Amino acid sequence: MDPKASGLGQGGQVNDSYAVPPILKQYWHTALRWRWLIGAIIAGALAVGLVVTLLTPARYTADSQIEISREQKKITNVEGLDSSTADSDMEFYETQYALLRSYSLGERVARKLDLGRSDDFFAAHGITLDAGRFGAAGQSNLTAGQLAAREKLATKLLLDNIEVSPVRRSRLVNLSYTSRSAGLSARVVNAWASQFIAASMDRQLASTADARRFLEERLGNLRARLEQSEREAVGYASRNDIVALASVRDNEGKTQVQRTMIQSDLEELNTALNVARADRVAAESRLTGRGGDDNVDALTNPTITQLRQKRADVASDYAKMIVRFEPNYPTAQALMMQIKSLDEAIARETARVGNSRAQSYREALKREQDLGAQVAALKGRLDDQQHNAIQYNIYQREADTNRQLYDALLQRYKEIGIAGSVGVSNIVVVDPATAPSTPSAPSLPKNMALAFVIGLALAVIATLALEQIDEGISQPGQIQQLFQLPLLGHVPLTDSSVTDGIEDPKSYFSEAYFTIRSNLAFTTDHGLPRSFIVTSTQPAEGKSTTSYALARIIGRTGKNVLLIDGDMRSPDIHHLLGLDNAMGLSNALAGDDNVAALIQSTPYKGLSVLTSGPKPPSAAELLSSDRIRHIVGELQGMYDHVIIDAPPILGLSDSPLLGRAVEGAVLVIQAEGAAVRGVRAAISRLRMVNTHIFGTVLTKIKASELAYGYGYGYGYGYGDDVEHKAA
Known part of the structure; x- marks a missing residue:
């Protein structure tokens, strides 16, 4: 015989014909060894699944869908008063899902539907109430303790049978409720959605009321601070003679003082000083200029002008007279005397005008000096005022800041009042629930498939355990x-x-x-x-x-x-x-x-x-x-x-x-x-x-x-029909 066929090589070494088969074949071999046990366990599991399915009362599931939008709550628009951090979208929606499963929402629904007094509700969940603790079925005059116990049990049943399923990558949430009554399931899931919206609005109104109380307190504090800062600014300005004639507010709401009274007086006095200085220079120029008839004052003096005009007329008559008569002619002499008289009058008037120029110069000089002294005094006062304006600006800036905060909070307070009265919810019902026409459970195919999987798992566990024990x-x-x-x-x-x-x-x-x-x-x-x-x-x-x-x-x-x-x-x-x-x-x-x-x-x-x-x-x-x-x-x-x-x-x-x-x-x-x-x-x-x-x-x-022995028995009884024992 070939050595390889025997499983031995030269020197008694084993060849691969008796090697351990692959792990999958070992598992298959194990399954074949215990096939009757595996079949019995799976058959038992299927039988149990069938019995459980047939004996389980029908249950109905009603579905509803709601949409939850991202809330943007903000109490103030002023930097520093708002919350410095905001929840992420994930945190917000996880919070909403937790609220949908909250005990308080279950209590709201139980009270809204008066489930504590509804025997049908407990019957729809297969609950038989203890008469001593919960009161007898159909009892109308429940005690406060019995009603509270019923409501607590109803809330627990609601939470046990409600299912909240967020739709991935959306703002939609599916709500499902399961009970033995199709109508009850629909009523509960619709009430769950409506009460969730109502609870959300209640929280929003409560939050608005809290915000209004907060803003009222802040407004009172800021009003007092604003009045105090304005009093300090006005008092300081009064003590330091800071009188603002014109002031404006910049884009940031800060008060900008453009002119004070001292600045205005200084501007006017400086203008008058410049005029006086010009008058003094002009008077001095007239005073030190050439005398005589060509003097500007003389030329412009109306009296001198009239006298000169009259002299010119008399001189013209005298010239005409000399042409016909001798100078000694009486008429000619009379005209000459008149000319001399006019010349003397012109001379006297010119002298008077000269004396007037000196007086004008002295007056202009004195006026210039007086105005110069006043300007110098106002400059000193303005310098002191500018030093005092630094502290005044500090007071004014504090008053401006307080006013800005006060105005912003007042505006936000008005907005919150309007928003609170509107009552807009960020949650809407997309699809309300209707009473289901077919039961959702028990499902015979699902239960049998589950029973098969459980039976198979138990069979595998039992087989592996027996393999380990054996x-x-x-x-x-x-x-x-x-x-x-x-x-x-x-x-x-x-x-x-x-x-x-x-x-x-x-x-x-x-x-x-x-x-x-x-x-x-x-x-x-x-x-x-x-x-x-x-x-x-x-x-x-x-x-x-x-x-x-x-x-x-x-x-x-x-x-x-x-x-x-x-x-x-x-x-x-x-x-x-x-x-x-x-x-x-x-x-x-x-x-x-x-x-x-x-x-x-x-x-x-x-x-x-x-x-x-x-x-x-x-x-x-x-x-x-x-x-x-x-x-x-x-x-x-x-x-x-x-x-x-x-x-x-x-x-x-x-x-x-x-x-x-x-x-x-x-x-x-x-x-x-x-x-x-x-x-x-x-x-x-x-x-x-x-x-x-x-x-x-x-x-x-x-x-x-x-x-099924992986070929170990190949050749035994080849061509023979001898029967051998199978077990």
Whole structure:
């Protein structure tokens, strides 16, 4: 046989044919192992789901939708008086959602619909009221305590059955209420929306009232501060002779004084001084200018002008007279006398005008000096006033600031009064609820799907728990993974007898042991071991069957095989072959040197048997001597192979003692029987006495394990219709 087919390579190394399958296949294998349990759990869950669905009263869900706009509350427009921080949109809407689920809103709805007195409301939620605590059904004269208890219970029921579902990325919120009454569900959800709007407006009005009270208090304080600051500004101006003739307010509301009385007087006096100075210069110029008739004053003086005109007329007459008469002519002399008289009058008038210029100069000079003194005095007063104006401006700025704050708060106070009287809500109902025509629960498809999921989950949990609790070995690949030992083969569980299974070379049973024999041939350099024991962890794992089957299979190949029943405590080989057990191994160990006489022949080719013999007082005591070595050595000279059916390892010392006398051991492990820790303990005991373990044989594998066993059973019973046990 090909070594690879046996699961062993040269030197007894395991190849990949018995490797642990992928994790998904392991899960599938586990599911197949526990398929009846899984099916039962899922079927039970579906049955429970069906019963619950059929017994659950119908429930109706009414839906409504509202829109919540972002509020922008602001008490004042003045920097420093408003809140310095504003909630983000997320915080605002999370607050609104919490308010929609608040206990106070539930109380409002319960009182609005008078649910405390409604027996139908409690019946719609499957609640039977305790007459002592809540009053009897239909009782009209409830006590205050009973009514309060009913309202509290109604509020709790409302909160338990209302559902608030915000619509993502929008300002919309869906409200749903579920009860056994379609009409009640619609009334409650509509009342929930309307009472939420009313509660929001109440909070807004309360906030407006608080703001008005706050502003009234602030306005009173600012009014007092404004009056005080204005009094201080006016008092300071009065004490320091600061009289403002013109003042204006700039864009920031600050008072700007453009002119004071001193500034106005100084401007007027300075203008008069300039005029006086010009008059004095003109008078001085006239005073120091040339005299005579060409003098400007003389030329412009009306008297002198008249006298000169009259003289010119007389002189003209005199000139005409001289042309005809002599100067001594009386008329001519009279004209001459008149001319002289006029010249004297002109001279006198001119002299008088000159004296008048000096007087005018002196008057102009005095007026200039007086005005200069007044201007100098006003400049001093203005300088003092400008120094005092610094403090005055401080008082004035404080008064302006207080007035600005007062005016702003007064305006905001008026706006809040108007807004409070309008009562505009930022919440509107988009879709009011109507009574649903079909129940929302129970839903048979949903409940059955949920029951299936729950049943599947319970089945998975139960299966995994049982897998963890079950320490048995169910998969051939686990042998190498858990114990690092070669797997020589695995034997299916059959309901036929051992002898019948071995007799049929095409049976699963026979094919399995032929494979084990083939794999065992690769465990040593010289082929099949000359001598070995077949043992197990605990009784009833199939070690006797395995030793018998291997002896039969090896004998068929033409080898002389001796099968020794080494289990002197509970022998079984003589039962399998129908032999007498009066004499056997125990006699040889006790001192009978004629071992050959103790061996019995069988009708099977190449097979001889040494039964266990009479049960000794202490089998371990017999095996602990060196006689077993001599007996095995002697028998190896007589037979090609010596196979010993050894007792189970745990709790007994027989198998380790027998293992010292042979080349090695074959460990039989029952599928889903022996615990992992027990197998490890058995392996450890064999290795403690330096017994080489050729490999393991996994026995009693169910047909289902072979059918879904990842190919381990491929070829067993090929072309055969032999039926085998499935469980």
